[in-house]
Amino acid sequence: MPQVYALAPLTPASHWSFIALLAVLVGLLTFIYFSTLPQISKIVSIGLLTLMLFAFSWLFFKADDSKLIIGENKLILDVPFYAMTLPLxxxxxxxxxxxxxxREPDLKLESRHNGVGMSGYQLGWFRLSNNQKAFVVMSEEENLVMIPTLRGYRIILSLQEPDKLLNQQR
Known part of the structure; x- marks a missing residue:
């Protein structure tokens, strides 16, 4: 029977970051719609901004529903845009x-190489201070767990109940 662990929900700061970003995108869409740009430029700009608006709206919605699932033979990370399945x-x-x-400053996030970085929410591929790669889903720094893999990277997650995962996996 698979074990499901909820990732920590977005913090109030990350909620406001998403709301501000979505408001800016709506504002840009409105500005471009009423601007005197050439028609083709207007259509392309509105299309790209609409796509971004839907993508960030979906990310905002899905971020609070992210989870780690450990089944009999696989680990599933159900997160927006970067869902992954690894054999156990x-x-x-x-x-x-x-x-x-x-206690372990060499495992701090150094730079993001592919992902989303907002106030209160980090998602994607990062380089750590010790120069290793890590896949990160973090909405808070207090309840972090690190899952080493044999693929040459680590998975760093903020979980709602990290001790539940640690106790059940030992």
């Missing part, structure tokens, strides 16, 4: 640990 044979399941950047 490629996950060092016994080495899952809580992550505290005060």
């Amino acid at each position: 044979a490629e996950v060092e399941i016994n080495d899952i640990q809580r992550l505290d950047w005060q």
